[in-house]
Amino acid sequence: MEKKNIDWGNLGFSYMETDKRFVSNFKDGVWDEGELISEANVTMSECACVLQYAQTCFEGLKAYTTEDGHIVTFRPDLNAERMEASAKRLEMPVFPKERFIDAVVQVVAANEAYVPPFGSGATLYLRPFMYGKNAVIGVKPADEFEFRVFCTPVGPYFKGGVKPLTIRVSDFDRAAPGGTGHIKAGLNYAMSLHAIVSAHEEGYDENMYLDPKTRTKVEETGGANFLFVTKDNKVVTPKSSSILPSITRRSLVHVAKEYLGLEVEEREIYLDEVKDFAECGLCGTAAVISPVGKIVDHGTEICLPSGMAEMGPVTKKLYDTLTGIQMGRIEAPEGWIKVIK
Ligand code: PLP
Ligand code: COI
Numbered sequence: 001m002e003k004k005n006i007d008w009g010n011l012g013f014s015y016m017e018t019d020k021r022f023v024s025n026f027k028d029g030v031w032d033e034g035e036l037i038s039e040a041n042v043t044m045s046e047c048a049c050v051l052q053y054a055q056t057c058f059e060g061l062k063a064y065t066t067e068d069g070h071i072v073t074f075r076p077d078l079n080a081e082r083m084e085a086s087a088k089r090l091e092m093p094v095f096p097k098e099r100f101i102d103a104v105v106q107v108v109a110a111n112e113a114y115v116p117p118f119g120s121g122a123t124l125y126l127r128p129f130m131y132g133k134n135a136v137i138g139v140k141p142a143d144e145f146e147f148r149v150f151c152t153p154v155g156p157y158f159k160g161g162v163k164p165l166t167i168r169v170s171d172f173d174r175a176a177p178g179g180t181g182h183i184k185a186g187l188n189y190a191m192s193l194h195a196i197v198s199a200h201e202e203g204y205d206e207n208m209y210l211d212p213k214t215r216t217k218v219e220e221t222g223g224a225n226f227l228f229v230t231k232d233n234k235v236v237t238p239k240s241s242s243i244l245p246s247i248t249r250r251s252l253v254h255v256a257k258e259y260l261g262l263e264v265e266e267r268e269i270y271l272d273e274v275k276d277f278a279e280c281g282l283c284g285t286a287a288v289i290s291p292v293g294k295i296v297d298h299g300t301e302i303c304l305p306s307g308m309a310e311m312g313p314v315t316k317k318l319y320d321t322l323t324g325i326q327m328g329r330i331e332a333p334e335g336w337i338k339v340i341k
Contacts, residue, residue, distance in 0.1 A: 031147070071112065158205060227283050
């Protein structure tokens with residue numbers, strides 16, 4: 001298979017149209033068989049539920065070329081399960097898990113020429129999503145839906161790769177108690193756009209959102225969960241019902257305990273405690289683990305001892321072990337790697 005002529009090493013995290021995407025439509029209470037198509041554009045009613053009332057949810061996962069030349073994805077079953085939770089919360093039909101995984105496999109296989117080579121630093125990002133497609137004008141769910149998976153080759157989510165980030169404590173809230181913070185609804189990202197644009201304007205890479213009720217506890221950023229390391233090498237990660245259950249974070253918790261023998265605590269974390277931590281990272285499919293060097297809380301700087309030059313040592317070990325598992329250098333726990341080719 002001849003690869004596309006792409007400058008893999010200089011890709012950012014942006015969209016590039018690839019050859020094929022998988023589409024299945026839901027009508028009269030059933031999903032059709034679905035198929036791979038070439039058309040990247042979508043046509044729908046001006047009054048589609050997704051356009052008027054944001055009835056949409058999505059997922060994100062990656063395909064990798066391993067050291068020995070296989071193409072694999074990482075834990076797609078968990079993306080399927082999370083999309084099921086998102087769909088139910090948004091009154092959308094569930095796309096069955098086995099079909100979700102099969103659609104991912106089909107899209108990767110059909111776009112093999114876009115799967116970045118091993119060692120290039122790039123990966124193939126997959127974006128499964130679903131939206132309410134027919135016209136509704138009263139506030140109610142659609143009854144026709146489209147499920148689609150497309151893919152695009154990507155480089156690092158944050159410019160500068162693994163250079164530590166500077167983030168700010170946001171005055172905007174991300175998710176209300178009892179709201180939709182725990183699912184991957186498009187609306188969670190719409191409300192974060194102003195916050196991220198203004199963070200960038202002020203020179204920050206991301207926002208740290210606090211719990212909206214008390215504004216004392218750390219929640220997450222716009223696109224990643226937090227992971228902290230204490231000065232005695234314990235991994236600590238926020239527990240909250242309004243953060244997205246990150247597959248990367250759940251995998252890192254396992255890696256920390258089972259591969260690195262570290263103690264892990266999932267608990268409420270107060271903003272006041274953050275100054276006492278040794279390391280901080282943002283974890284997610286796109287972010288992998290991106291180290292944070294500085295957190296600014298309304299003019300007060302919290303400088304992590306790991307500094308602004310490189311990842312802290314525990315974050316680095318977690319990063320190396322997780323990417324080692326994903327790239328096939330380190331043996332994966334049962335069921336984590338889905339081999340496509
Ligand atoms: N938190 C938010 C708000 C996200 O959008 C993402 C990205 O999917 C994550 C966390 C990380 O989740 P995962 O590791 O499953 O990609
Ligand atoms: C991901 O990590 O897959 C995300 O969805 C984060 C962001 C691109 C929304």
